[in-house]
Amino acid sequence: MTGPMRLAAMVLTVGGLLFGYDTGVINGALPSMAADFSVDEKYEGFVTSALQFGAVFGAVFGGRFSDRHGRHRTVVLVAALFTVGAVGSVLAPYWWVLSLFRVVLGLAVGGASVTVPVYLAELAPTHLRGRIISQNEFMVVFGQLLAFAFNAGIAGVADAEQASTWRWMLAICILPAIVLWAGMTVVPESPRWLARGGRIDEMLEVLRKVREHTFTSDELGEVRELAERDEQAAQGTxxxxxxxxxxxxxxxxxxxxxxxxxxxxxxxxxxxxxxxxxxxxxxxxxxxxxxxxxxxxxxxxxxxxxxxxxxxxxxxxxxxxxxxxxxxxxxxxxxxxxxxxxxxxxxxxxxxxxxxxxxxxxxxxxxxxxxxxxxxxxxxxxxxxxxxxxxxxxxxxxxxxxxxxxxxxxxxxxxxxxxxxxxxxxxxxxxxxxxxxxxxxxxxxxxxxxxxx
Incomplete structure (x- = not known):
């Protein structure tokens, strides 16, 4: 794997890490949230499920947005939503405000779940595609493990049921959200998406950058063929x-x-x-x-x-x-x-x-x-x-x-x-x-x- 391809994969799989962390962190945050907001089981369900509610819309519309406006712009938007949702959740004064910002996080999680694997698949050469996509799947479950680990560490320092302990647990994911946002400055657009839009010169430049060699006519033909297939797939209703x-x-x-x-x-x-x-x-x-x-x-x-x-x-x-x-x-x-x-x-x-x-x-x-x-x-x-x-x-x-x-x-x-x-x-x-x-x-x-x- 070339240096630019490895760097692009590292940045994009931060999206999978955030996906896993944001879905897993609520696991240990609930006892402190319940103490902070004095909520019962009904409101715990609302706070927990708010992310999944947002993810429904992020998944359904994220793919369409990505097809129309590009993979790069979509992941940048996802990173922004992760950042805004995380900051807003940490600062939320009431349970319903927290729920609203978890909906924002859900939009980011849903968008990441459909866009990041596609983006990775379109950047990677054929022989590395399965390995790189699997790396993202691994990062999702690793993100959940990290959430459980940070929850345990924070609970060991502060009382797990003390008000505001949960804010430190949620604050952790602000850093990788910013890393994803900043890291996208070095990740190029998908060559397959560029080819689909007829932007062949830009596609060639991306291929030269991520593969660090003069690509063959077979590779060029493959990208063009896949772009044509994407165009056909986009016609389905x-x-x-x-x-x-x-x-x-x-x-x-x-x-x-x-x-x-x-x-x-x-x-x-x-x-x-x-x-x-x-x-x-x-x-x-x-x-x-x-x-x-x-x-x-x-x-x-x-x-x-x-x-x-x-x-x-x-x-x-x-x-x-x-x-x-x-x-x-x-x-x-x-x-x-x-x-x-x-x-x-x-x-x-x-x-x-x-x-x-x-x-x-x-x-x-x-x-x-x-x-x-x-x-x-x-x-x-x-x-x-x-x-x-x-x-x-x-x-x-x-x-x-x-x-x-x-x-x-x-x-x-x-x-x-x-x-x-x-x-x-x-x-x-x-x-x-x-x-x-x-x-x-x-x-x-x-x-x-x-x-x-």
């Missing part, structure tokens, strides 16, 4: 998706995969992990420290997925992952519901079941969801179909984050987790019956098989 039966079937699968990624309960753990562990019996700062194991499990899970996904069939990996999450969630629900709080082993069973659940979910469900959605949509509607599916994913994420505290307070934690177990069983049956195998199939073959079915 929602009407094309809805009115064409075989494309509509694919969209249903894409939306189903997006929903499956959220109804496992993975984000309940990511957002409310410290609260869950505290309720299980880990008192004081111990909950923050053991919560680091959850973040580490996510990092390890993604690492394992990247190592084995080229050798394991997609459907097998997804089915195995769902089976594993069903087992671990069942253990968690049964332990929480039937084991007495006086039993010392209870807290450790809860912790181990959550850690194993997160590792399995991140390895076999999260990674497979994004991989499936990148493969199954026909080129002519790929942009609009990905926008719809990603929007649905964030919408379900929002609902889970909003209603979990309410349901947990009304039904109890064990019964609420049982709901996720039932949903996972339904998801496993749906995957076995409806989801096709796509490993080792070209995109053209996948499209042809859907069309002929």
């Amino acid at each position: 929602v009407s094309d998706v809805v009115r064409t039966p075989w494309i509509r079937r694919i969209l249903v699968i894409g939306i189903g995969m997006a929903i499956i990624n959220q109804i496992s309960g993975i984000n309940v753990v990511q957002y409310y992990g410290v609260t869950i562990l505290s309720d299980a019996g880990f008192t004081g700062n111990t909950a923050f420290v053991v919560n680091l194991l959850i973040g580490l499990a996510g990092v390890v899970g993604v690492g394992v997925a990247l190592a084995i996904m080229t050798r394991v069939r997609r459907k097998l990996m997804l089915s195995t992952g769902l089976t594993g999450t069903i087992v671990m969630l069942s253990v968690l629900a049964a332990t929480s519901e039937f084991m007495s709080d006086d039993v010392v082993a209870k807290r450790w069973i809860v912790l181990v079941s959550i850690v194993v659940f997160v590792g399995i979910s991140q390895c076999a469900i999260g990674t497979m969801t994004w991989l499936y959605m990148s493969e199954i949509f026909p080129l002519t509607v790929r942009g609009v179909a990905m926008g719809i599916s990603t929007g649905v994913q964030w919408a379900v994420n929002f609902l889970v984050a909003l209603f979990f505290p309410l349901l947990s307070a009304a039904w109890g934690f064990g019964m609420t987790i049982t709901v996720f177990v039932i949903l996972q069983i339904l998801a496993l049956a749906w995957v076995r019956l409806k989801v096709p195998e796509t490993k080792d199939k070209s995109l053209e073959r996948i499209e042809r098989e859907f069309r002929d079915a």
Whole structure:
């Protein structure tokens, strides 16, 4: 990898880091927020889910904005939103003001989730594309781990339930937001986007800069061909998706995969992990420290997925992952519901079941969801179909984050987790019956098989 390409990748993956940090930091900030604002479970759900609400719109419209105005300008806007949202959140005087600025952060998170991977893919040479995009996926889960680590460190210095402790936790992400904003001054525009707009001379200059060699005619032809494909993909509309039966079937699968990624309960753990562990019996700062194991499990899970996904069939990996999450969630629900709080082993069973659940979910469900959605949509509607599916994913994420505290307070934690177990069983049956195998199939073959079915 050349120096300029490495630098561009480092800067852009800060967007993935911020994505992970901003979605994970709320995990440890909630106890202090509750003390500061004197809020109950209902308002905790509002504050937590505000980011996901903004991410729905950031994901749906971020891709369109990027197509029209360029990848570079979009990421600069995302960096600005990260900075404004972070500063506003830290200074928020009331819970509803904090919620509004978390919506701003959500716009940035949603925009980063659809733009940064595309930007990296279009800058990277073919033989490095998979490695560089995987680097961004790793940075997302690493950002969540960093959030848990800083939360634990700050909670160790200040009282975790003291008013304003949460402000220091949220303040950490101001620095990488500024780094992303400033770093974009050295990152060039996507050559593929430039070629699509007919700006060939600028495209050639970018290729010379990021690859540090005189590119071949094959490389130039590849970029032009991909630009033509992008132009074709941009012509697809929602009407094309809805009115064409075989494309509509694919969209249903894409939306189903997006929903499956959220109804496992993975984000309940990511957002409310410290609260869950505290309720299980880990008192004081111990909950923050053991919560680091959850973040580490996510990092390890993604690492394992990247190592084995080229050798394991997609459907097998997804089915195995769902089976594993069903087992671990069942253990968690049964332990929480039937084991007495006086039993010392209870807290450790809860912790181990959550850690194993997160590792399995991140390895076999999260990674497979994004991989499936990148493969199954026909080129002519790929942009609009990905926008719809990603929007649905964030919408379900929002609902889970909003209603979990309410349901947990009304039904109890064990019964609420049982709901996720039932949903996972339904998801496993749906995957076995409806989801096709796509490993080792070209995109053209996948499209042809859907069309002929």
